[in-house]
Amino acid sequence: MVRLDILHSNHFTVTASGLVLNDGIVQTVSNPETSAQSGSVLSVLSLNRNRNRNRNRNRNRNRNEDAGTHGGILEPWKERDKLHAMKADWIDLPVPLPPSPEMLRADAKELLIKQALRKTEPESNRIEEILREANLELSGYLRPLGIEGFSGFEATERLFYVVIALTDEIGLRYKDRYNVVRPNQIEPRLNPLLPNPPHQSYPSNHSLQSFSVAFIFSRILPEHPASSELMNSARRIAENREWAGVHYRSDTEAGYQLARMLTPCLERVCEDQMLAALAEWV
């Protein structure tokens, strides 16, 4: 039933200090149609005065360059505890089964083409990206958001590190299950730009981690104009691993699928970190 009578005898007023119910008086009534009984002031309500509607704040470029992007984090044991408590939610997600050897050989042929194109001018800047992205660093995620090198976004950076750390473990478990060999073990003519990581190929952890960061950020601030661009950045990072010769296209796609399906679990595991990050933006 719709009770419009509630509006007749009560009202919210927006004041400079917050939202006030019935002129600051608690409405402690059994029947709201009647009386406004006096009581204590309910609360001073924090209303967000954010007016930027998706624009970044003007942050000072005064951060210690060594902090954050290169510093890493302490082991996120609290979040890992939560993750393990929710194991049933992520251990058996319906990732497509890996390709057969025949399919992998076809995929590896595509990687040979990429290897050849890597030397051409339009693709030459990938090499620098690949080398930079080989290790854990955040510039690929922070730059699309416009906060690389800015102070005031430490919680956002920490969230990204936590997501990367947790999804690393998850990805390793799926890799171990499917036990797919690396591309140059299928196609010896491949000359990877990087040494093979010491674990299996499917799914790609770079893909899983990058897309997880992008999906989680889009849950925090979907209206940010860069939410979609962060997805493009994640895809670029993921596909660069194909250009490096260490992952098949199917690895990238499986990482994407797994990241998408994991987000409902991760948003609960990382809720505290996500809220801390959100506070830096609104």
Place this chain on the structure above:
Amino acid sequence: MNIENPLPASETYPSYDALWHLKTLGVLAADSAPNGWSVERCDPPTRVAIIDTSVAVEHPNLVGVVNRDLSLDLFSARLGSFSCFMDGKQPIGNLPLEWETDISDGLPHARRLLTEFVDRLSIGSTAHYRGIKPCVSPTFSTHGTCVAGLVGARPSIAAQVDITGHISQLPLPYMGVDPTCEIVQISTNFDPHPESLLLAFLYAHLIKADLILLPRAIPDPSRIVPELTDVMVGQQDLQQATRRVPLKPEEKEMWTELAQLIVAVSKQCPVICAAGNANEENAIYPANLATDHNGIISVGAINAKGYRSSYSSPESATVFAPSNDAEVFDRVEVRLDEMRPDYDAVGVPDTNSNHKFSSFDVIATDVPGRGGYSSSPFQQEYPDMRLREFGSYFCRFGGTSAAAALVCGFLSLAISTGRLVKSDGLVAKAWLLANSHLISSDTGDMMMPSWTGTPEFPDGPQTVCRVGAI
């Protein structure tokens, strides 16, 4: 900032009614009574499909508003998991869908998806697609909760626990434009891939929505404004030359089909879109698809003084609706908040639009607790919907998202009260324009929906704003 001579007006923000936007639209009278309509619910209720983020369905002002059987999440599962089903293995019932639709005729990718989708939605399928949970934590459902509340929130009585542990009844005198409507939330992720949005519009059509609200942009790489395909750099157009990830031919075809599908759907039911918050000349996509020949309604924002909100382009909107304002300091306009404590008049041109700035925001329902735009000081709310505070349940909101939600609610109320017969998008748009008022200003004319014919703006002065019925 001049510390020695603080501005006398500093921080003297006026207080205002949290439902001012409903009174400006004429839906509520000055005493908050319905303005010439009653709450007798039409049966079935007007169905509004909102394509946005997830929504906090347990918000006390949204209880009974969101359809828990039909709301679908397309964020995590490709073909969707039903948002409100706790048991993912529970079979869905016999959904009353538009099974025999021809909406995808001529759209091969959409048709392929529709075939898969119809199979997934058929009786006996599980609530969670392939066991994948929906991505709908209320903590991170802010935008969807704000928008849903503006459309269809209902006044409610909640239980509140005070510091002595005493439980009392707490009125929450807040409502959306149409408190009798039913909202089906269709949540998607923000991956710039067309599939989820194709499915979202197909689903809105399948459930026979009376209205579709899209309070966001769609990241179609070819249609993000400004479009780049008309500028050549060497042998490539600028869009191709600057893309970080190549666009696959199939994706390009699907994006094109999405645009065609939105237009086709809009001819059957109105699609209300936000026009954009950055003065986009011809609105963001897909609001910029609005023409006289389809049912897409592009909505801009007007502030509580009756001026176009500084961020809302004068050319881009079919109609304008109440929202907040923003400061601007550029060659086109200088509109600054002189009440801001650090306001500095140095460098501000003598000829400015500061008088047009309004500090009023639109108040919306917010995610209860720590999440959302307004945060609770408590780590956890009490169980059983007992409130510890109500500050986190509402927030300041604005932009053309808010304005679009209000226009959607306005149309919904018109259908619910019988002023507008359920109709196709073109008829509904024509009705909306016929029930709007022309507001003229030095930056152009605006049409604003008005329930009564006499828009009133609470932040004045209204004399600069000439209002007249058309």
